[in-house]
């Protein structure tokens with residue numbers, strides 16, 4: 001049966017409408033980042049397109065140029081200029097820090113959780129199910145509940161304010177979900193495939209690497225996106241455990257001060273911060289396909 | 300090539316015992332078929348030989364060496380799984396080459412072997428396709444191909460033809476048989492299709508509920524079933540079974556059934572009054588419209604071409620006869636079924652074990 005044209009049009013309209021609603025905040029955020037300070041908050045009217053676009057906010061936050069030079073000493077609040085002459089709105093190191101930590105914790109989480117999920121999915125051992133529930137229970141705790149002991153532990157271990165420290169902490173939070181997710185993907189790969197590989201002469205490691213992992217590529221990609229996005233946006237733990245190293249969410253909050261909020265810089269850095277995760281997701285996306293085990297077995 | 304010996308093999312899943320002490324000797328080069336109804340433990344036994352299931356107790360050896368604790372990859376066996384288990388992310392070619400790739404066989408040698416297997420299995424046009432782009436039968440052949448490209452000591456097949464259409468099944472049956480005649484590789488083949496078992500096997504092993512009921516050549520098993528289960532399981536249409544007692548008349552021992560007395564070969568080791576089951580295969584029942592025999596009312600007539608199956612009711616019992624003659628029978632008509640007494644089987648009513656004839660009769 002052919003769908004009537006009017007219905008097709010209606011569907012597209014509805015889809016468009018919803019997309020617009022969801023995209024609007026991001027659009028507004030991007031728009032704000034290219035507005036001059038005077039047009040961001042205008043007490044008389046809402047400025048939509050009626051402004052002179054500027055890249056100042058990007059030049060300060062992403063290129064690290066000095067704000068006072070660019071604006072002639074006249075930002076929104078003026079007084080929050082970098083202490084000691086240095087540009088405290090320079091986001092370059094923070095972007096680097098965030099990338100290192102997000103990628104590091106994603107890789108670490110995947111490596112550990114893949115092994116754990118494989119064991120849980122393929123090897124029958126006493127307390128298998130119990131162990132799974134126990135893993136999940138870790139996720140029930142709000143991060144704030146563990147922050148105090150963590151700070152002490154990290155301090156004593158010398159992990160405070162290190163990349164490794166934050167990578168470990170983000171992995172810690174991501175692991176339960178990653179293990180569960182990957183296990184469910186692994187459970188969908190018929191055991192006979194591992195067995196066929198072993199009969200074909202593969203060691204367990206070879207059958208894992210050459211047969212099982214390629215089949216759950218999609219699951220691994222999905223898990224990677226989740227881990228990356230979590231780490232990329234995580235605030236609380238990073239705030240407590242770092243001072244020199246700053247991840248993006250933490251850095252951006254320092255733009256909100258007692259004397260005023262640098263909305264221009266915040267939106268510029270925020271918009272730029274979307275780019276790396278966007279690229280990451282784009283890279284991973286081609287693996288996000290279903291039905292990789294299709295054709296493996298008699299249905 | 301190797302022999303396979305299974306001694307007192309037991310398999311338990313937790314408290315559930317699925318194999319109860321299996322003993323089986325498979326000689327080098329034999330084609331042996333494990334036959335039995337669904338759930339009787341055929342796959343389990345095969346998987347124990349492959350090393351995919353732990354042996355709870357007993358011993359499995361291949362080529363004379365104990366295999367209980369040997370990793371599957373070190374057993375030099377090839378297996379076709381009941382559900383194919385193809386590597387879905389690899390092309391047909393890669394699927395077949397996988398085992399040789401692991402062994403680091405020469406590229407040219409791999410190509411040669413894969414080409415050879417593809418030719419035998421008519422898979423040449425599909426070598427670069429992915430498994431998901433194949434039909435069920437083609438997938439099954441890929442699974443076969445993956446097994447035969449290697450040069451294993453033992454082939455293990457778990458119902459490899461169950462998903463093929465009738466014609467392809469017959470063709471593949473011949474193909475496998477021919478392959479075995481050429482390669483002479485010891486083969487253990489699981490099926491619940493008795494035609495496959497009869498046509499392919501050197502030795503048929505009939506299993507039920509985790510036990511072996513009978514081991515023998517296809518014709519031995521057909522002609523001399525060791526017990527009622529084997530008698531009923533082998534043969535289609537199935538053997539007619541009548542329940543009655545041994546009687547005696549002026550000539551000698553008879554089989555008494557529903558007030559009807561039928562002659563018996565005199566060399567059966569039975570005594571008068573013994574409760575027995577009387578078995579006769581449909582092709583040994585002579586159908587006529589009058590004369591001697593059990594009276595029955597025709598229910599269904601099924602012509603198959605070379606022969607005609609006649610199902611008829613005697614009282615509340617359904618009997619079957621297979622005739623090569625073109626009988627003009629219609630439902631509800633009366634027929635006489637006369638068993639050919641040379642082909643009668645007797646089973647003890649209680650133990651269900653076949654009653655033998657005395658040796659003198661040879």
Ligand SMILES: Nc1ncnc2c1ncn2[C@@H]1O[C@H](COP(=O)(O)OP(=O)(O)OP(=O)(O)O)[C@@H](O)[C@H]1O
Nearest residue numbers: 312315317335336337338339340341342343344491
């Ligand atoms: N992992 C398992 N845990 C518990 N019981 C099992 C397991 N695998 C098989 N069984 C049981 O063992 C018995 C034998 O199973 P098996 O797969 O060997 O049967 P089969 O003869 O191959 O049947 P089919 O012809 O249907 O393939 C069945 O009753 C089955 O329920």
Ligand SMILES: [Mg+2]
Nearest residue numbers: 341342343381
């Ligand atoms: Mg089976």
